[in-house]
Amino acid sequence: SVIQTNYAPTAEELVRSKVLLSNSQLQLSQLESEVARVQSVLDDSSHRREIVKKYNESHRALMSPIRRLPTEMLSEIFLRCLPVHYPVGDVSQAPLLLTFISREWRQTAIGTPSLWRSLH
Structure with missing residues (x-):
């Protein structure tokens, strides 16, 4: 070229x-x-x-199935997800973390006294 x-x-x-x-x-x-x-x-x-x-x-x-769980069952799930030791005010772990998910979870967590018995 x-x-x-x-x-x-x-x-x-x-x-x-x-x-x-x-x-x-x-x-x-x-x-x-x-x-x-x-x-x-x-x-x-x-x-x-x-x-x-x-x-x-x-x-x-x-349509999520978790929305249809009875409060009692949700409370039981919350109890089973508790760490062995959790410091007061640690928002990255249950039970405090659960109160940040939704209004229903907050009400359920606050209404489940056994979640709050072992705060260290």
Whole structure:
């Protein structure tokens, strides 16, 4: 190819090259427009997908079996998850941790006196 040489094109070759370059520039411009359009569609679809995913997650959580556990059973589960030794005020462990999960768990934990008997 003469592109990587010091070849000096003739006037006729220059005219042809300008036409080819012009066509190539037009094609590049069209492709850039197409990429921008497709990117916009992709961005919009990604945004809508996230909305639907959040909707699905929140509604799936509503159907979680843990929501239907009787309070007595939830209290028993709480008692069985107590560590052997837990310092007062350690929010990273039961029983205090349980009070941060949900309103129902907080009420159940607070309403289960045996959870609080062995605080050290």
